Amino acid sequence: xxxxxxIILDFDGTLTAEETQAKPLAEKSLDTLANExxxxxxRALAADYAATQARxxxxxxxxxxxxxxxxxxxxxEGAFILNTTTLQVMLRENPAYAQAVTAAFPQAEYDPVVDCxxxxxxxxxxxxxxxxxxxxxxxxxALADHPCRTPIVLTNSLGDKVSRHLATLxxxxxxxxxxxxxxxxxxPDWTHRFPHPxxxxxxxxxxxxxxxxxxxxxxxxxxxIQAAADGSRLAVVADTLSLPGxxxxxxxxxxxxxxxxxxxxxxxxxxxxxxxxxxxxxxxxLPAALDTA
Numbered sequence: 001x002x003x004x005x006x007i008i009l010d011f012d013g014t015l016t017a018e019e020t021q022a023k024p025l026a027e028k029s030l031d032t033l034a035n036e037x038x039x040x041x042x043r044a045l046a047a048d049y050a051a052t053q054a055r056x057x058x059x060x061x062x063x064x065x066x067x068x069x070x071x072x073x074x075x076x077e078g079a080f081i082l083n084t085t086t087l088q089v090m091l092r093e094n095p096a097y098a099q100a101v102t103a104a105f106p107q108a109e110y111d112p113v114v115d116c117x118x119x120x121x122x123x124x125x126x127x128x129x130x131x132x133x134x135x136x137x138x139x140x141x142a143l144a145d146h147p148c149r150t151p152i153v154l155t156n157s158l159g160d161k162v163s164r165h166l167a168t169l170x171x172x173x174x175x176x177x178x179x180x181x182x183x184x185x186x187x188p189d190w191t192h193r194f195p196h197p198x199x200x201x202x203x204x205x206x207x208x209x210x211x212x213x214x215x216x217x218x219x220x221x222x223x224x225i226q227a228a229a230d231g232s233r234l235a236v237v238a239d240t241l242s243l244p245g246x247x248x249x250x251x252x253x254x255x256x257x258x259x260x261x262x263x264x265x266x267x268x269x270x271x272x273x274x275x276x277x278x279x280x281x282x283x284x285x286l287p288a289a290l291d292t293a
Contacts, residue, residue: 004150006227007143007290008178010238011155011162012125013078014283015136018239019261021128022079028124029087037116038091038100048094053086060264061210063089067114070186070214073242079262080121081240087117122157130165135284137169142287144173149290152176152227154236154244156183178227182219183243190216194250205246207270213246220247235293237286241267249274254293256280 012018030049034042056063060076065085075085091097091113098113105112105119143151152175155162159179166175193201194215205213224247228234237256238244240263245255249271256278257263257271271277278289 004148004230004232005290006150006152006232006234007286008152008154008224008227008234008236009140010236010240010244011153011157011165012080013239013260014237014258015132015140015153016165017131017133018079020131021125022083024128025080025121025124026083026086028127029083029120032120032123033087037104038097040097040100048090049086052090052093053082056082056086056089065184067110067184067186068188070188070216071212071242072184072186072214073240074211074264076262076264077240077242077267079260080125081243082262084117084121087120088113091116122161125157126161130168132169133283135282137171139283139286140169140175141171141173144171144175146287150176150232152178154178154181154238156181156243178223181223183217183247185217185219186214187216187218190218192216192218192221196250202250205250207241207246208266211266213242215247215250217247220244221251224248224251224253235290237280239263241270245271249276252276254278256286256289258283 009015030042030045034040034045056075060074063075063085065072065081073081075082091101101116102112105115108115140151143149153162157179159177162177162179193203196202203215205215207213235254236244236248239258239260245257248255254276257267258280259268268279272279280286280289
């Protein structure tokens with residue numbers, strides 16, 4: 001009997017068309033900042049947001065989602081990631097905004113700005129109606145019906161939000177959700193290292209000349225270890241590299257990168273160059289890609 005394969009599929013951006021939801025998420029976030037947190041005029045916040053995002057996209061390798069002083073993801077890796085990074089840079093660089101955020105999040109788990117952007121993301125993505133990619137239902141059904149494959153939905157959010165959205169697909173099988181994985185939770189003090197064929201034991205993977213992916217993500221690492229604890233093999237499918245993809249690759253887990261309208265070319269180059277990396281032009285291609293892997 002073949003060992004069971006657990007296919008861990010990222011929710012936002014992989015099963016859903018994140019590119020269509022990024023603007024509504026940004027609008028809701030700016031509303032909340034204006035009315036509840038910063039207190040600045042909505043029009044001024046929107047102008048600052050647009051100017052900040054334009055600056056980020058001119059040199060995306062210089063801007064990132066920062067957590068505990070480490071790079072969680074470069075700003076151009078995802079539509080939601082770009083929104084989060086834009087908000088973080090905007091809030092950090094404006095002293096009045098930063099002061100208001102610090103007052104609103106006095107007991108921050110990470111730092112006030114990170115906690116603020118996490119709050120905005122989780123609150124407002126829960127309010128958005130799901131916008132699944134066309135192939136999402138058929139792919140999940142095919143994986144669930146396969147005798148040796150188990151689809152598991154991956155998310156940084158709490159599982160209840162994702163389970164509620166998945167229920168709208170009316171699948172015949174209940175899908176397990178691997179929630180609160182905190183792929184963004186960076187730990188400078190984590191001592192674990194990963195083998196690299198040329199660099200030896202590493203904690204930071206220099207994927208390109210201008211980009212380095214930090215692997216110090218202990219919560220996500222433990223989630224993957226736990227998923228394989230029953231002897232199952234794993235494969236991870238996602239639309240971004242730094243958050244959900246790099247760690248599986250250095251752990252020896254196959255990773256499938258879904259190309260989207262926002263996928264940077266550098267992410268696809270890195271994944272294609274790795275012996276365990278695969279690039280999908282469409283989510284519908286996943287079952288066949290698993291057959292030939």
